[in-house]
Amino acid sequence: LNDNAVETPSFSKRIINDEEEDDDLMLASGRPRQRSHILEDDDNSVDVTLLKAGSSLSKEEDEDDQANSIHNLPLVTSQRPFYDGPMPTPRQKPFQSGSTPMHLTHRFMVWNSVGIIRCYNDEQDNAIDVEFHDTSIHHATHLSNTLNYTVA
Numbered sequence: 755l756n757d758n759a760v761e762t763p764s765f766s767k768r769i770i771n772d773e774e775e776d777d778d779l780m781l782a783s784g785r786p787r788q789r790s791h792i793l794e795d796d797d798n799s800v801d802v803t804l805l806k807a808g809s810s811l812s813k814e815e816d817e818d819d820q821a822n823s824i825h826n827l828p829l830v831t832s833q834r835p836f837y838d839g840p841m842p843t844p845r846q847k848p849f850q851s852g853s854t855p856m857h858l859t860h861r862f863m864v865w866n867s868v869g870i871i872r873c874y875n876d877e878q879d880n881a882i883d884v885e886f887h888d889t890s891i892h893h894a895t896h897l898s899n900t901l902n903y904t905v906a
Contacts, residue, residue, distance in 0.1 A: 759853035812832065850905045871906040882906075 761838045854861040863871040869886035886892035 755886075830869075848905045853906070856904055875899070 852865045859876045872883045882897045884895040
């Protein structure tokens with residue numbers, strides 16, 4: 755007995771019959787729970803003993819079946835792709851805000867509050883001109899565009 759004068763059941767070592775133990779397994783709904791379903795993971799699980807009992811082939815028959823099954827496999831004429839999900843989108847081409855289209859021979863690579871970068875791509879010259887708005891700090895630069903830069 756504890757302080758509230760309520761008898762607490764003793765869970766000391768005792769022998770329990772299977773029938774007595776089944777009486778203790780009651781669900782909240784009031785119906786008894788079957789002992790075989792206590793450790794079952796889900797409805798789709800399979801009992802290993804049933805699989806072993808269903809397999810009645812001996813080792814010799816297994817070896818014969820394996821040797822014959824290699825030669826009896828149907829030939830696959832068309833392979834389907836392994837990935838069936840949505841196809842990835844192609845990578846977007848580089849884009850610079852404040853630039854003009856890339857197909858122009860004389861174009862602005864960027865025009866912003868810092869300065870202007872122009873690209874010249876014609877028969878005579880393939881170059882980049884960099885001009886800053888504040889010429890007291892930075893001077894203008896003329897670069898050859900041998901690596902074909904498209905974004906500034």
